[in-house]
Amino acid sequence: MDRRPVSIKDVADRAGVAIGTVSNVLNHPARVSAATRERVQGAIDELNFVRNDAARQLRAGQSRTIGLIVLDVGNPFFSSLARAAEDCASENGSTVVLGDSGQDVVREARYIDVFEQQRVQGMLISPVGDVGPRVEALRKRGMPVVLVDRVDPQRRCSSVSVDDIAGGYMAVRHLLEAGRRRIVFVGTKADYRQVADRLTGARQAVEEYDDAVLEVVEADAMTVLAGRDAGEEIARRRGSGLPDGIFCANDLLAIGVMQAVLLIRGLRIPEDLALIGYDDIDFSASTVVPLTTVRKPTELMGRTAVELLLEEIEAPASRRRQVIFDPELVERGSTTTSVRAGV
Amino acid sequence: MDRRPVSIKDVADRAGVAIGTVSNVLNHPARVSAATRERVQGAIDELNFVRNDAARQLRAGQSRTIGLIVLDVGNPFFSSLARAAEDCASENGSTVVLGDSGQDVVREARYIDVFEQQRVQGMLISPVGDVGPRVEALRKRGMPVVLVDRVDPQRRCSSVSVDDIAGGYMAVRHLLEAGRRRIVFVGTKADYRQVADRLTGARQAVEEYDDAVLEVVEADAMTVLAGRDAGEEIARRRGSGLPDGIFCANDLLAIGVMQAVLLIRGLRIPEDLALIGYDDIDFSASTVVPLTTVRKPTELMGRTAVELLLEEIEAPASRRRQVIFDPELVERGSTTTSVRAGV
DNA sequence: GCGTGTCTTTGAATCGTTTCAGTGACACGT
DNA sequence: ACGTGTCACTGAAACGATTCAAAGACACGC
Missing domain, CATH: 1.10.260 (434 Repressor (Amino-terminal Domain))
Known part of the structure; x- marks a missing residue:
């Protein structure tokens, strides 16, 4: 009225x-x-x-808002990171507004512009492609920026990310400790740095055991279907060609492999074949045999990102920090018969 | 600098x-x-x-921003709805900012307050629990609001939603047309209106066939695990107790049923048993037998919500509209041997 | 009675933009 | 030469909050 x-x-x-x-x-x-x-x-x-927040902000010269730009809000990693960031921000009297770039440079740019015009306190960005020029322009205008899930090669801004080499190492180490020796790594051609890192970690673990061997099976994509193809090939093998442990570069691949292995040859998991994935997507707890996997400390990353940002807002001259987290192993039924707790 | x-x-x-x-x-x-x-x-x-957007807005008295509050950004329904809303808004010179209530009334209230202080043009809200008082207060202050995935019983504001009765009808009708007659509906006790609606639709379809029967099997939750329990019970049946078509109240349940049916008894899907879910979550295309399901027209809903909002912004006195969409059937391998296209 | 200090309230300046009435400048037709 | 119109530009008011110096009220001690 x-x-x-x-x-x-x-x-x-x-x-x-x-x-x-x-x-x-x-x-x-x-x-x-x-x-x-x-x-x-x-x-x-x-x-x-x-x-009227506009008037307040105009006078105060600063807002109480943090902009968060993610690659894909549909991705559980980003949605739970966003939630953690929101919680942390609200504890500090700020609000997070979310922009979804959908891996699109144009949309990313639009959100950066909007947030800058809104004079947000700072931005958390999970950047599409090349970070450099755009972020540098922001920083030149004094806008605090923290990168998420990516490191700035030039160390110009703080960042939070995950050590995928350590993750790959943990995964294969876990297989080896369960007595497996013929290990297969399933992943795409190492176009993504993340896949390459996970493989590097896997290699490091295998090298620690004299009697362990690592074979790489290439998948066409990081999807369930590609995993099923790879799994079918593996499941058909006989004798010593058949591995006793498989590490997949992500959970989707692992789920595909599991489908193939159970159905094609009726092998038992984990008795005949231990299987481990990566990412801990929602579905991994609900597969026929619950999937052991490696998880990024999502909540911690979200909170830390906000903390780094607030730090920089309060002390603009402070040194930038690159925080790298170790992922954590989530043990489920696909690698051990006795699991602590099935989620 | x-x-x-x-x-x-x-x-x-x-x-x-x-x-x-x-x-x-x-x-x-x-x-x-x-x-x-x-x-x-x-x-x-x-x-x-x-x-400086604050100064512009202060003078202009209005922003170019639309607030969108969803129950859970991690839910693919909301994330793709959000993306569609963003696209539609940006075509009209506005920007969508996203708030995630996480089904929490307190967070929802906080976002409503923040958005109102920011003087957004209007809000799209997928409300937690009771809509009434809060939305009414907003409207009294002249803030345009469109409800998403929920209808205002008092018709005070426009809304976009889906006809779940029609969805349930489509699902079971599809089973019947495939020649199935012993139908089972798997769902929770009808605490959610959505589950109840889907069952109502299912009943309507069955009534059109003299020789068809519908049995309701109650699940403990809308999860894969609960589906597996229900599926195990069903799969153990012999003779005419065994249905030839199952309609699950959502895809998670259907996936659980599928796991049980394939593994416990080794039944063939769809030959022995046709299976249909609801929601079309990402994973449904990647199950061992791709899952036929019912999908909400997410993109259309997102765009329509924004259009209704813009309409109200331009003509505040215009009549409110309740737009109700029919869902669409996504045919995959779990109900028919010849599928048009497997995604 | 007067200076001092504390507590509350006031009113004006200010933030950066948009908007709009008004000022020149210039061309054109008569 | 003069009115008329058009066009480009100017300068100040206004938006709604915060902030801060200053004023007012009051009690207290001397």
């Missing part, structure tokens, strides 16, 4: 005080006497006053 | 014009001569001027 929104002046008139007093009630209640405070609060309630 | 951000005044000084002229270059380029326009543009580029 109200045609134009209620301003602080309307509240002041209603309560019979100066606008400065209303502002004090909102921002420094202690400075105002109890009687006045109540009267002003009453006027605010009666009029349904909602503070 | 720059300590305080560049303002329109700095640009004006640099270009040797009045600030009004700079504003015209930005907002009404046609009013400015080509020579001046270039000079101003040059100054903008040299100084890296970025427009």
Whole structure:
């Protein structure tokens, strides 16, 4: 019904005080006497006053908002990272607004522009492709930026990321400790750095055991279907050609491999063949044999990203930090018969 | 390096014009001569001027931003709806900012407050629990609101939603047309309206066939595990107790049923047993036998929601509209041997 | 009665933009 | 030469909040 929104002046008139007093009630209640405070609060309630953030921000010169740009909100990694970031920000009196670039440089650029015009306190960006020029331009204008899931090669801004070499090492080490020696790594041609890192880690683990061998089976894509193709080929093997442990570069591949191995040849998992994936997607706990996998510490990454950003906002001259987390092993039934807890 | 951000005044000084002229270059380029326009543009580029959205908004009284609050960004339904909404909004010169309530009333309230303080043009809300009071308060202050995936019982605001009764009908009708007559519906006790609606639709379809029967099997939850339990019970049946078609209230249940049916008894899908789910989650195309399912027209819903909102923004007095979409059937291998296209 | 200090309240300046009435400049027709 | 119109540009008001110096009220001690 109200045609134009209620301003602080309307509240002041209603309560019979100066606008400065209303502002004090909102921002420094202690400075105002109890009687006045109540009267002003009453006027605010009666009029349904909602503070105009644009005006506040204009005057204050800074907002209480953090921009977060992710590659894909549909990806559980990013959605739970976003949630953790929101929690951490709200504990610090800020709000996170989310932009989904959908791996599209144009959309990414649009969100960066919008956030900059909105004068967000800072941005958390999981960048598409080349980070360099765009982020540098932002930094030149004094906008704090923290990279997520990617490191700035030039160390110009702080970042949080995961050590995939360590992850690959953990996965294969786990297979080896379970007594497996004929290990297969299933992954795409190492076009992604992440796949390459996981393989590197796998190699390091195998080298620690004299009697262990690692074979690489190439998949066409990082999908269930590609995993099933790879799995079928492997499942058909006889004798010593058949591995006793498989490490897949992600969970989708592992699920495909599991489907093939169980159905084509009726092998038992983990007795005949131990299987481990990577990422811990939602579905991995619900496969026929629950999938052991390696998980990024998502919540921790989200919180840390916000903390690094707030640090930089408060002390713009402080040194940039590259925080690299180790992933964690999630043991389920596909590698061990006795699992601690099935989720 | 720059300590305080560049303002329109700095640009004006640099270009040797009045600030009004700079504003015209930005907002009404046609009013400015080509020579001046270039000079101003040059100054903008040299100084890296970025427009202050707070000041613009304060003066203009309205932003170019739409707030979208979803129950769970991790849910593919919402993430693709969000993407469609963003696309539609950007075609109309607006930007969508996303808030994730995580099914939490407190977080939902916080986002509503933040968005209202930011004076967004309007909000799209997929509400947690009771819509009434909160939305009514918003509307009283003149804030346009469109509900997503839920109808306002009092028809106070526009909404986009899906007809789950029609969806349930389509699913079972599809089974019946494939010659199945002993149908089982797997779902939770009808606490969710959505589950109840799907069952209602299923009943309607069965009633059209004299020789068809519908049995309801209750699951403990809408999860893969609960589906597996239900599936095991069903798979152990002999003779006429064994259905030839199963409709699950969502895809997770269907996946669990599939796991049980294939492994426990080694039944063939779809020959012995046709199976259909609901939602078309990502994984449904990658199950051992690709899952036939029912999908909400997500993109259409996102675009329509934005259109309804823009309509209301432009004509606040216009009539509210409840748009209800029919879902669509996605045929895959779990119901028919010859599938058009396997995704 | 007067200076001092504390507590509350006031009112004006300010942030960076948009908008709009007004000022020149210049061309054109009469 | 003069009115009329068009076009490009100017300068100040306005948006709604925060902030801060200053004023007012009051009590207290001397």
